[in-house]
Amino acid sequence: MPELPEVEVVKKFLNSNFNGKRIQKIKILNKKLRYKIETNITKHLINQIITKIFRRGKYLILLFENKNTLLIHLGMTGYFRIIKEENYKKHDHLVFYFESNLLVYNDIRKFGFIKFYKPDEVLNSQHLVKIGPEPFSKEYDFKYFKLNSKKTTNIKNLLMDQNFVAGLGNIYCSEILFDAKINPKRRCKKLNNNQIKQIIKSTKKILDKAISFGGTTIKNFVVSNEKIGYFKNELKVYGKEDTGCVRCSKINKIKRIVQSGRSTFFCENCQK
DNA sequence: AGGGCTACCTGTACGC
DNA sequence: TGCGTACAGGTAGCCC
Structure with a gap:
């Protein structure tokens, strides 16, 4: 689910619903995520007002009035939804209780995490200290x-390297390189100046467009109870193996290759 | 030192 | 219907 555009959409969703709202209670349904949810986060966050929600790369940072923070990563399948009463589903892990509703974190594969940090610690955490x-x-x-x-x-x-540039994942790397007309196998040292400039331009262009479409829905990108993510319809190469290239003609088929164990999609004809 | 592979976990799709 | 396998947006830790 979540690369930068999806996390950005989630951030906006959380800000518009919970900015300035007070947490009345926290319930941990299952502490076993990528990292164990510390039980004592409850005592630090209870009765606290959320003052702002930030995004850094694919991470969310919840800031509280006492300057404590929660660092949240959605992994592959993490998402939030709002419910009105205690009506839990399989793979719900954590619930924030507010005055008028409940915010639930659900994560099927448990690759996501929720970590507590004291003021000024979060940016120097192992997750953010080296991020690009x-x-x-x-x-x-x-x-x-x-x-x-x-x-x-x-x-x-x-x-893909988060320490080089933050927030890009497997979908958008394929899409960016297609837009920039660069072959994903290309050695970095062989890129000329114009190609580098084009990659930077395409990065901003693709991400910007994806955010404006509400991110990409693949399987379970759900915000609240609404399905969003219309950028899925705008994908040009990701998941399009064996379909005709929409740019250079329908004769050339999109190829799938594996790089560092992850699928990459591209057109051999128009990406050089 | 830095890049590649694998593990982590659950669900789904597909071939037989 | 069931079983085995491959694959899925993530990071991190090991190995070379």
């Missing part, structure tokens, strides 16, 4: 790319 720049930031530019792109790896793996 936001793709929309000024820092992610031509100079940065030249200076920090690992010369030895291919461009797909570079974009």
